[in-house]
Amino acid sequence: MPTETFESKWSFQGTAREVQCHTLGGGHTASDSLLYLPNERICFVGDLIAIQNHMLVVDGDIHYWISILEKLNQWDIDTIVPGHGPVGGKQWISQAQVYLQHLLDQVNTLKQEGRSTKELSSTVMPEAYQEWSAKELYTKNLQHLGENIS
Template sequence: HHHADHTLGLNWFPRHIPVIAHRFMRERMIETGLDLAHYRRVNPEHAQHLRGLKQHLPTQTYEGSMTLYLGKRRVELHNLGHTHSKGDTMVYLPQEKILYSGDFCFNFVTPATFDAHIGNWIKKARLVLKTFPLKTVVPGHGPVSDRRVLEDMADYLSLVQRGARKQFKAGTPAKRAAKEINLGVYEEWMKPDRVEQAVMKLYNEFRGQANKGISLDAAKGG
């Protein structure tokens, strides 16, 4: 997907190497450009490495799914619609039962949701668990794990969704609602204050404005 922490590294690949991405990722990269100012604020320790960077766009795009054959190895690329973002790609190796999930999955790290459709994300995570035989899941953030990491993430998002809906119906402002949600064991995940951006995003979904993102400057968690 197009977020800077997943695209800036393209600058270190030789230009003759093809870069395959979902169509929406390329479109969003062109639309947003290199948002280095925000990235420096969120990750000041990386500032010295950002000098002179130029945007390296995908050279090939796909819709829905795409299959590659690398020798005898089958490699499947899947986009499941608007989840963490609209342009996420998961890479699945069916022979090895390995899923490289990108930011479709976070492990022991609270999911970033400022571009997300959380309702869809929960449904698609459950769908992946039913559809893909999985031995290993390599998340976009956090340690390598197995299918349980997808179960945990879907459970976290469902918990926040239920809590946010209750507060929304009660007329509680989003930022205050986030403080009312008991995260339980998920409080131990990295960046638990991201629950605020999740609640703000869910309020948009409840209003029928699922495509409306939120400003990271307006929410905690980065």
């Protein structure tokens, strides 16, 4: 059993660095947490960001996830350590936002056109995402959102 927990932020100063643990709410899952090294400007983001990898959206709240990334983009960060993919720069925060918003836009367009959710499986993946890992998640994400977003 844990001896310490936190609701939004927990910090401690070691002999070599300050470490901050944060939660900005649930985006990818209800329990998203971040580990931030402010002096080094490094953020371990878990599955809130995947670099060159499709993110799975079936367990969280995509709208809140996008708002978490907006907040995270305001932090002083140079390096992102993602849950999946290589270490990258801060631009991957925006890239993740663009990807998630793209998924929402695809689903909203389909619904506005009066097309069925089943038609999402034939959606062509944009070239920007074709080289990313976990390609099967693209269609899975669209179908999940189509069935669960009103």
